[in-house]
Amino acid sequence: YLVHSLGNELFGLIPLATSVTNYFTVITTSVNRSTGRYLTIALEEEDTEKANQVFSTSFFVTLALILAVIPFGIGIVIFAPDIFNVPLNGEKEVQYIFVFAIIALMLSTLQGNFAVVSYSQNRFDLKNVIRLISRVAQVSIVIVLFSLYTPNLLIAGLGVIAVPLVGISGEVIFWKKLLPNLKLKLESLKLALLKKMMGTSFWMLVITIGSLLITSMELVVANKTLGLNVAGMYGALFTFPNNLRFLAGTVGGVWGPTILAKSSSPNKEEMDYFVKLALKFTGLAIALPVGYIVGFSRQLITIWLGPEFAIMDWALIFMVVTLSTNLLHNPIYTILVSQNKLKIPALITLLIGIGSVFLMFFGSKQFGAVGLAVAAAIMFSLKNSVLFPIYAAKILGYPWWHYMTRLAQVTMITLGISILSHLLGRIVEVNSYTMILATGIPVTILYGVIVYFGALNAKEKGYLTLIFKKNRKAS
Secondary structure, three states, X not given: OHHHHHOHHHHOHHHHHHHHHHHHHHHHHHHHHHXXXXXXXXXXXXXXXXXXXXXXXXXXXXXXXXHHHHHHHHHHHHHHHHHOOOOOOOHHHHHHHHHHHHHHHHHHHHHHHHHHHHHHOOOHHHHHHHHHHHHHHHHHHHHHHHHHOOOOHHHHHHHHHHHXXXXXXXXXXXHHHHOOOOOOOHHHOOHHHHHHHHHHHHHHHHHHHHHHHHHOOHHHHHHHHOOHHHHHHHHHHOHHHHHHHHHXXXXXXXXXXXXHHHHOOOOHHHHHHHHHHHHHHHHHHHHHHHHHHHHOHHHHHHHHHOHHHHHHHHHHHHHHOOHHHHOOHHHHHHHHHHOOOOHHHHHHHHHHHHHHHHHHHHHHHHHHHHHHHHHHHHHHHHHHHHHHHHHHHHHOOOOOOOOHHHHHXXXXXXXXXXXXXXXXXXXXXXXXXXXXXXXXXXXXXXXXXXXXXXXXOHHHHHHHHHHHHHHHHHO
């Protein structure tokens, strides 16, 4: 809807602005991640005083950091038309969308402080409710205002802000509901605790910077090398990987608190069991949509965005095909955090991030959008699907292939679904949303039956049932 209303060139500036402004959160994101670890451990130990200190220290430090980056945000807004390629006479609209993107990131950063509460309580059902309401609010605002006024980036920016506004409101409500004894007090801010948290946060910061170089530079490179029209198309395709990230976060994030809680036990086998369980459940959940998108790439693009986008089918394939394993990094990353072994992964991530920028520029200039997607996929896979799993296994004293075998299984399942979907697309003409459902529903049902009765053992089925019962009872 946005693509057709704004056009490729203007629409492409929305994900570009979001990608660029992500760099303003490198410090605050690392603080929030460190907070999640320390808060979960404090609550597990039933140390309310320490939990309050962690919560308050994180909040006030994050607030100070947000205020500190405001001047840099103003600079980006002023010089954005000079830094990036923009449509003719689109300078003001570019500045509008950067203003809204920066405001949205500041709000979402504050939201992250309150989100650690539902994270520590393993209440991902509540987090998903917030995500759903946020998306509905964003879409509703844009559709209503686009119907009343001429579509422009100013209105689109209001939709961007709606997401963190709803998010922060929901997280505050759930904080008061789940942990009413957790208080924000200035006197609970402890510099000694901050120093301890920042010891972990520094290497998290380096990991965040390296990861952003891999994931958030893609659209910047597209803007500088592909031309506005193709860059806009490339930005539109980002909807697919972004939604897959949302799904992976929804399923994979559930396991983080459990893995952290098990990390304090001298028996690492129990933590390893939950890591492998998280990889299996999340991988099985992600493999189906990834395989479906890969197999029906041209049909999906044509139906959703129009026939002029069909030339981007291979770019979409390389954007998503490796995500079935690359998005399984949460359980692996939790091992590194729980064992406080972040230095080597941080340095590796930074080097990969720097290398990815050069490779993406090379791939984009030599092979266009497909080359850019391939370059990004290679570097993302090197970090998330190769080096991190190997290092995590080494930390726990297992062979280097310990987690790689599970990732290889997910890869084979993804390729199988991709081939099946592609063959189905050659037999059946998929040219409408109705046909997408007609082909997708049977494949999904068949996949679900095979997974439940063939891929899960009795213990895993029982654990899955327990999760659903727990969330339903808690709700």
